[in-house]
Amino acid sequence: MNVEVTPLPGIGVRKDFATRAGRRIGVVTQRDGKIELIVSKADDVDACLASLPLTADEAGALANLLGAPQLVAQLTEEHRELPGIHTRQLPITEDGLFDGRTLGDTAMRTRTSVSVVAVARAGQVHPSPTPDFTFTAGDLLVAVGTSEGLDAAAKILKQG
């Protein structure tokens, strides 16, 4: 992907790239750390349809939403050779039981034989989380296991 980095003297940096559909999408990072998501107009590629100010948390959440499925897709691709093994992303929700509790608390592996291979949080992937890894709402667990095991794991995260 050809990301164009353009300095904005006195203001910050613009990083954007052109999508296949011909739109420009990217981020303006201001000196004081303010982040804006920019999307170009359809009829005027020079101008922006929107420049949405995002907090660090919001930017992280958006990166998660975009990045986690890609990670899962990559793992699925790698596991295709192994029949019966699947990869799925499981969210930690605010109304779920494990917001603020650890991976060990879920006893996921013992109960379902499912392995949590990574946790995506705030745009970053934490690989191979240990049992004392504490979840917070918004985390996405990348789990590997059998189809039934993954269903059971999703149920545990929701209902305990």
Add this chain to the structure above:
Amino acid sequence: MDHTALSLIELGGVFFVLGVLGRLAGRIGLSPIPLYLLGGLCFGSGGLIPLTDIGDFTHLASEIGVVLLLLLLGLEYSAAELFTGLRRSWTAGLLDIVLNALPGAAVALLLGWGPIGAIVMAGVTYISSSGIVAKVLGDLGRLGNRETPVVLSILVFEDLVMALYLPILTAILGGVSFLGGLEAVGISLLVITVVLVIALKFGRYVSAIVDSDDREVFLLKILGAALLVAGLASAMQVSAAVGAFLLGIAVSGSTAHNATRLLEPLRDLFAAVFFVVFGLNTDPASIPPVLGWAVVLALVTTLTKVGTGWWAARRQGIGKLGRARAGAALVARGEFSIVIAGLAVTAGAVDGELAALATAYVLLMAILGPTAARIVEPVARALQRKPREQRTEATA
């Protein structure tokens, strides 16, 4: 009432009124600069309520205002940014000088203000207000637009030109002989080069000297350094403002960032005093005779700035709408036009009418600029649509 009490009351009244005016400007989406100038006109000689007891304070405060204006401008840029900006925009920058300095110079000559008046007015009509432009771009959500870097690099070029122009102007206004003037220009060129090289190579040491974790210590050190450098520069005839600008460039990284946050409220306060003092020293009665010229200059230099932006954006492969936006974004003039006119008036080397013309011109441009930036898109779209409609009518 004793003198101190009266001064405090007057000063308090002035600040309070400025605050109210600033709020009003924010409400209608304008720069507060024209309103501060109007405030100054009201309080000054020949105005509604002449204030006479705060002269000593406001004189020094307005000097500090100019130093802080330029210091914060310098803090915004790193030396590396200045050099890249210069490389990218020098052709557009030269066109900018020719198109926008000439109208001012021509009007000054027509009005019989001589070559010095021409040089001053050239500066007044040339320089866009980077403060207003940056704010308007942010407000209109155009930071992500493709033409925005073009606009910003022209502003960088203009600010660098100021670093050359101001010391030359100070030398000329000082009434030194031709040889003495050349000497002053030579010294200032040398000083600017040395400072830029220091900023580029050793910027972090300069930053380390003024930096401190303690807010109070930091504030005193950065303000002290700015005034010291400005004073020394002034003694060397390089103009106090440029000294502060160069110090701002030399300070970089997180130090510059913190300094900006710390000094911004101070700059706003002292710069407001500067604009008021400029207004104070201008007799409102002197404005009507030059108003016609101010309007002519405003119209002409609006078109020339739009032309500059259009041309610069086209060279970067920006579409027609973007070119129009780039042009309109540059229209606003403001703080530096007044800084230039202020230098000239204080030196007493120019006709008194010049201050009136500069005031009227900046009043018009500080309002015209943001308005032009806002309405350019619908206007350009309407203009684009028209020929197409006529064509369809013709084929039908």
